[in-house]
Amino acid sequence: MKTLVWVEHDGGSVKDATLSAVTAASKLGEVHLLVAGQGVDAVAQAAAQIAGVGKVHVADDAAFAHALAENVAPLVVELMGHHDAFVAPATTSGKNIAPRVAALLDVMQISDILSVEGEDTFTRPIYAGNAIATVQTSDAKKVITVRTTAFEKAAATGGSGTVEAVAASGADKGVSTFVGSEIAANARPELTSAKVIVSGGRALGSGEKFRELIEPLADKLGAGVGASRAAVDAGFVPNDYQVGQTGKIVAPEVYVAVGISGAIQHLAGMKDSKIIVAINKDEDAPIFQVADIGLVGDLFKIVPELTEKL
Amino acid sequence: MKVLVPVKRVLDYNVKPRVKADGSGVDLSNVKMSMNPFDEIAVEEAIRLREGKNGGGVTEVIAVSVGEQKCTETLRTALAMGADRAILVQTDEKVEPLAVAKILKAIADEEGPSLVILGKQAIDDDNNQTGQMLAGLTGWGQGTFASKVELAPDSVTVTREVDGGLETEKLTLPAIVTTDLRLNEPRYASLPNIMKAKSKPLSNKTPADYGVDVTPRIKTLKVVEPGKRQAGVKVADVDELVNKLTVLGIRK
DSSP states (O other): OOEEEEEOSSSSSHHHHHHHHHHHHTTSSSSEEEEEEESHHHHHHHHHHHHHEEEEEEEEEEGTTTOOHHHHHHHHHHGGGGGGGGEESSSSSHHHHOOOOOOOHHHOEEEEEEEEETTTTEEEEETTTEEEEEEEEOOEEEEEOOGGGGGGOOOOOOOOOEEEEEOOOOOOSSSEEEEEEOOOOOOOOOOGGGGGEEEEEEGOHHHHHIIIHHHHHHHHHHEEEOOOHHHHTSSSSOGGGGBBBTOOOOOOOOEESSSSOOOOOHHHHHOOOEHHHHHHHOOOOOOGGGGGEEEEHHHHHHHHHHHOOO | EEEEOOEEEEEEETSSSOOTTTTTTTOOTOEEEEEHHHHHHHHHHHHHHHHTGGGGGEEEEEEEEEEETTHHHHHHHHHTTOOSSSEEEEEESSOOOHHHHHHHHHHHHOOOSSSEEESSSTTOOOOOHHHHHHHHHHHHHEEEEEEEEEOOEEEEEEEEEEEEEEEEEESSSEEEEOOOOOGGOOOOEEEEEEHHHHHHHHHEEOOOGGTOOOOEEEEEEEEEOOOOOOOOOOEEEHHHHHHHHHHTTTOO
């Protein structure tokens, strides 16, 4: 089976999410990549280095600069003429593009897979991760998004893919234009790839307290910083910090939940973490049912003391 | 202009799903069902646009649901919130996003809405597909994961929640928008409005009326509970916590 993988990139380098998608795709057969964007030579070269990659299709055009689904989907559909599966990481861009591709191919997409059980059989979480379904598709072409935390990353080097340009005439479908973006400045490790994450909840009370308590602890541990929906909705931190069913899905080595009660929507985003540490003053908080190490007490006392003693 | 708002009846978000012992699925008998939370946000946004907020120019809001007869309740909720009329596409089959998108495409062809606002995902199957698929089938622009929507006479500007921050796109009308959690705070339906909703028009259709085959493409072989986590330990104080972290090699 020939599989086309959507390469998630920032214009200069390949994002880690792609490497997980490559691992999932390699379980289906031959892996080809699609690099779409504007001025993406460096990305294409980097993509060709990924272990196990065959052809790297490169579509370089202004129409693809911001990965607008309206322009990218027809490009993918064209390439699907000689591929059997399209695989994208379940990032916001993968989730935006892949279903549009599936509809144009008249196939059902399989979202957010956790494992590949056979060439047409996969597992995926439903009901906020409270159930795992094994599903089998009857579609000839497959469109799949991959939960990146469920697959090891493919080695970023050691491959020898061949780079091939794709013609992009008429790529701008003219129904959408990119206006601008506001990317949150964050010097810490990216949440979805961080080994350690310190997350704060509503109990912190304010954005100042969040920064004052959570950030020094995160710095001590070299950790990424996350938050519950309550903390985001209360305006303590920007929404791209949110971990959960509707935010980011993370699975770090260590997840430290501070002042987070553990609603099912939050657990959906972090319960595959290797070790969960919970600090909460309510000893009946649901978070303690999944925490490996729990400490009941006042976070305003515990967190500074912990930061100090580490 | 018209706005179409598809809504789905799902297991209430506060209910912990129970997986059936025979592995055939999640037990939905005798549990509370509600409108998918993202769809409530979609209904709210459509009504705000009709009220003239965020642009305005909307004259009619049509709620649509695909599924069993009981989806009527979900549509009545949308009507009580302020939708003008509703369409139930009734079927007892479990309809996949692709088939829902095809039905919605047919309704869009018939009704000619300028905007279709959907939730970004349903909290039961967690697919996050229908809006994008409908956009693909209609060829319209898609503003997914919207946290802000501004409507103009011939375009809609959508601020989207993406990994890393926010992104803004301008789409030519007609267009598709899918809602993220922070788009708005949905209103509660007042009792008088719930009473009024009972007399608002609700038409009954079937997938066959739209010529859509709803046969599933994906077969669910089994549904199991996720692996249980080992019970953890509670520590008494910070020193003990630091010791544990040290033993586990977590200290930097």
